[in-house]
Amino acid sequence: MGNAFNLGKIFGIQFRLHYTWFIIFVLITFSFSWLIFPSGYPGWTQLLYWVMGVVTSLLFFASILAHELAHSLVGRANGIPIKSITLFIFGGVAQMTREARSAGAELKMAAAGPACSLAIAGLFYLVFFLTQNTIVPVAAMAFQLAYINAALAIFNLIPGFPLDGGRVFRSILWRVTGNYKRSTRIATRVGEGVGYLFILGGILIIFLRPLGLDWFSGLWLAFIGWFLKNAASSSYRQAQWRGALRGLTASQVMTSNYPVVPSSVTVSQLVQGYIFTNGRGCFLVADEGRVTGVLTLHNIKSVPQPNWGMVQVGEIMTPVDKLKIAHPDQDVLIILEQMDESNVNQMPVVSEGRVIGLITRDNLIRLLRTRSELGV
Numbered sequence: 001m002g003n004a005f006n007l008g009k010i011f012g013i014q015f016r017l018h019y020t021w022f023i024i025f026v027l028i029t030f031s032f033s034w035l036i037f038p039s040g041y042p043g044w045t046q047l048l049y050w051v052m053g054v055v056t057s058l059l060f061f062a063s064i065l066a067h068e069l070a071h072s073l074v075g076r077a078n079g080i081p082i083k084s085i086t087l088f089i090f091g092g093v094a095q096m097t098r099e100a101r102s103a104g105a106e107l108k109m110a111a112a113g114p115a116c117s118l119a120i121a122g123l124f125y126l127v128f129f130l131t132q133n134t135i136v137p138v139a140a141m142a143f144q145l146a147y148i149n150a151a152l153a154i155f156n157l158i159p160g161f162p163l164d165g166g167r168v169f170r171s172i173l174w175r176v177t178g179n180y181k182r183s184t185r186i187a188t189r190v191g192e193g194v195g196y197l198f199i200l201g202g203i204l205i206i207f208l209r210p211l212g213l214d215w216f217s218g219l220w221l222a223f224i225g226w227f228l229k230n231a232a233s234s235s236y237r238q239a240q241w242r243g244a245l246r247g248l249t250a251s252q253v254m255t256s257n258y259p260v261v262p263s264s265v266t267v268s269q270l271v272q273g274y275i276f277t278n279g280r281g282c283f284l285v286a287d288e289g290r291v292t293g294v295l296t297l298h299n300i301k302s303v304p305q306p307n308w309g310m311v312q313v314g315e316i317m318t319p320v321d322k323l324k325i326a327h328p329d330q331d332v333l334i335i336l337e338q339m340d341e342s343n344v345n346q347m348p349v350v351s352e353g354r355v356i357g358l359i360t361r362d363n364l365i366r367l368l369r370t371r372s373e374l375g376v
């Protein structure tokens with residue numbers, strides 16, 4: 001998820017806003033200020049239409065934020081740490097640093113979002129009920145927000161993974177069968193099926209226009225279907241990847257064949273001596289047999305090219321005390337979680353104070369590709 005900027009932290013969770021949100025914000029504001037309010041409530045001033053449109057959009061945005069926050073807080077209370085949440089065109093994506101460890105935890109976390117949206121819908125309906133004869137613009141806005149939040153809850157309860165309903169569905173399968181992998185496979189397949197049904201429904205609407213629906217609704221439905229299908233397929237691949245790494249330990253997947261350079265080498269010597277000739281992207285830095293740090297292409301890129309001849313590797317490496325380290329018999333999935341948590345792409349494997357190997361994301365990807373090509 002690139003192209004997002006930080007909104008700040010709420011309850012210790014980093015919230016980010018994807019740029020597509022601005023598109024949806026403008027679209028929603030226009031549809032309220034231009035279409036929905038003027039056609040339902042003629043006679044307001046232009047200014048009032050726009051003010052109510054903007055306020056409704058902002059409250060809609062806050063509703064989605066609350067939905068995601070509900071997932072996160074319930075998740076955290078059940079031992080699933082949430083690192084950040086990115087709000088994008090269809091809602092939000094929580095970046096979990098690990099998957100739920102039990103079916104019950106997953107069920108609670110998944111159900112929390114739609115439950116929150118339903119509660120918000122009820123609250124807005126109450127506001128509508130109390131103001132409908134007195135403050136009509138507020139009542140109009142509250143009615144729209146009640147409707148949107150109820151729709152959001154219902155849409156998210158569709159039982160296709162990775163929608164909330166799909167997660168609920170998987171947790172129930174998981175509880176019943178006791179098999180996490182198979183439950184994920186079934187839930188993601190249902191997710192893909194729902195996606196295809198939406199696409200088919202969209203196409204039928206475009207060509208047959210039943211119930212007075214227009215081609216635009218059809219296009220929109222097909223687009224959501226396409227999005228769902230892709231999301232389900234990519235969650236399936238992610239689950240497969242986790243499944244393939246399950247049970248492997250650090251010493252089984254680490255590479256012991258990595259270049260070691262002294263910290264006094266300059267960046268240009270390193271680039272010419274190692275990177276040009278063998279395309280390595282990760283180095284251990286060691287002096288007199290003791291590892292002092294790790295150097296990656298990322299560190300090198302932080303130095304402007306004209307200074308490469310003057311800067312030594314020791315100045316820009318990640319020092320060993322700042323590195324996360326792995327133990328030889330540690331579970332690879334745990335190591336991957338720690339890599340995600342601390343945003344690093346490699347971890348040295350240390351045994352009895354000595355570095356005996358290196359685990360890199362590239363290596364893991366290569367391993368998985370080879371295994372899947374051989375079908376094992």
Ligand SMILES: [Zn+2]
Nearest residue numbers: 113114156164
């Ligand atoms: Zn949700």
